[in-house]
Amino acid sequence: MIKKIVLSVFAIALMVACSKSDDSGSGSQSDGFDRQAMLTNWADNIIIPAFQDLNSKLLTLKTDKDTFLATPNLTNLDVLRASWLEAYKTWQYVEMFDIGKAEELNYADQMNIYPTSVTLIQNNITTGEYDLSNPNLNAAVGFPAVDYMLYGLANNNTDILTTYNNAANAQYLSDLVDQMQSLTAIVLNDWTTGYRNVFVNSTANTATSSTNKLTNDFIYYYEKGLRANKFGIPAGVFSTTTFNDKVEAFYNKEVSKVLSQEALKAVQNFFVGISYNTSVNGDSFSSYLNYLNTIKNGEDLNELINNQFNIAEGKIQQLDNNFSQQVETDNTKMLQTYDELQKAVVLLKVDMVQAMNISVDFIDADGD
């Protein structure tokens, strides 16, 4: 009898030992961090205010566009160009939020695919038949297409103004701007009328829950939208030559730097949890990491990531306003900026997500 008890105790002990060694990697255990507080801060203080601001800037752009098209003179063109730049800067604060309605509509693809295709744009203008939401026209719409319409239609301002005597050009510009505003209004409206609650209440740790999805979006945007598109591709990191025409705002020629600085600031603010257009901060990746008290090489991961963003920002400061010019005159500086941006990818994509037990659903596909 005693033997039996001993045996069964032993067996139970073994079972416990077994199951204990088995339960790693299930990925759904809660670490106790209040994800809902973070999601609420994201939605109410960062995402929705940024979309509101973008929508309002696009409404201004729309008004200025109507004024310009009614009276196409240089004064009105300058006002319109300034509104375009303001909206484009604000855009840098929302591109990473590819979730909900934005994801459903492929919103980002309709707003900021560059280089824009002059062939497609001219073809649209000539035929007058186009559905701007058609995925085949992603390279003929959004901010880069407006960049071309405001700066690239001719070689100087006088000639650009003249091109607007052509009603088809005027119509295309008008349609582009209206489309951008209307898409943004749809996305914003979805956030404010229902998606916000869905978003903040999805607190689990599964592939489809809010934190996991937005973390993936954030890192994907950082890696692709910011690091690769703005720096790596023009600098020739993925090719044998550099591409001076694959920079953001190629036709304007003076603002690729300022747009990239806004983008990095948006990334860092989101990481730290700073409310849009303020200096107040709330729950975020940063506080999540502090909560987990993650240590990497004896240093604080949150600090490492922030420092790396700061180093990258320092590199961007040294670049020409015109990245096209930078690539041609001193590409090494572009490469060095890329390298500093890349260093944060590893910290975010490996260290941060491991600490948070979030799986990354994309890899930097460069295999065979």
Add this chain to the structure above:
Amino acid sequence: MKKIALSLLVISSFLTSCSSDDDSNNLEQQIETPATYSFERDGASTVDFNGQSTRIAMAGELTSALKIETNTEAQLDGMFAHVEGNDDFSEASLNASDKDIRSKVAASRDYFSSNATLSNAIKSDFDLWIADQANNVFSNWNTIATAGNAGQLQQAGGGAVRYINAKGFEINQLVAKGLIGGLMTDQILNNYLSPSVLDEGSNIEDNNSDVVVTGKSYTNMEHKWDEAFGYLYGAELDASMPVLGADSFLNEYLDRLEADDDFAGIAQTVFNAFKLGRAAIVAKDYDLRDAQANIIKENLSKVSAVRAVHYLQAGKVKLNEGDMASAFHQLSEGFGFIYSLQFTRQPNSSNPYFTNAEVMDYIAELSEGNGFWDVTPETLDMISEDIAARFNFTVEAAN
């Protein structure tokens, strides 16, 4: 008695079920090194490294083309940075391929993913060598080389004619031996055997649950390991049982080390580690996998080191004999292997045995003035001693 037998049975069955799930606390190693590099799932082979075989074949054609003086720089560049569909190679399958060599030079995750600056500088070295060959060596193909002037030189006793640049460098050797480091070694040691690649994304979860890549028979992790394997054995007729000497790159020079009594056994050590590491992935034992990766890192790093010393010493002998053509040939091979040292990898470390800066110092010394025309035996000995010491072998052993 029966009860005891029963309890032993129960205990042993629990122990068995326990240890089969466990990856770190094995009292004894349960995974055996397979006899061949063959792995299957549901009756289909899970081993695939066609991208690596393709690049080895491309590199082979490129290094041959560097010895054909009618080729233009554009043709050579086309072979180095092939674009899918371009008619760059003699083999149609290579022309159709979307693979290329250049993008994989100095392109490992561990060393270069956040060092595009250095990656670009290294790629440019290859570009410059190729340009030098096309523009300066080919155009002086029939002139006799002198210090400071490209041309040809014949080895003593009516031997092979060597075609060299102004510094006495035989450029096809720089490219070929440079690729052993910059392409093969770097991709194997610092990319595909790295946990940062093997464990990327959901690779561990997928491998644990045998989730295969869409449309393939292998898991992502298995495939990454096979891609490392492919850069060494991809040109073998039957890579499941390699015979070595199958290409003129890493495979060939691992064979050369094997043939040297001082290093004999290295080929089997490397092959066993590849097999056992792959079996460990199948068995989900990632500690065992990484232990095998460390064995591979140490031994494959040695290939460049031993051959660098070997050729510097052989070059020194020929210089003493006054056989400049032979000396320059040997030294050019040595140059390429020294260049390759920056891509080596110390086991259990994130560092190479020699940094880029250290390698570039050696290259600068060898290139100074008229390059090989006025290099001294002292310089060659000094570099040889440095390399041998850091890798813990003797200069004599490498001879």
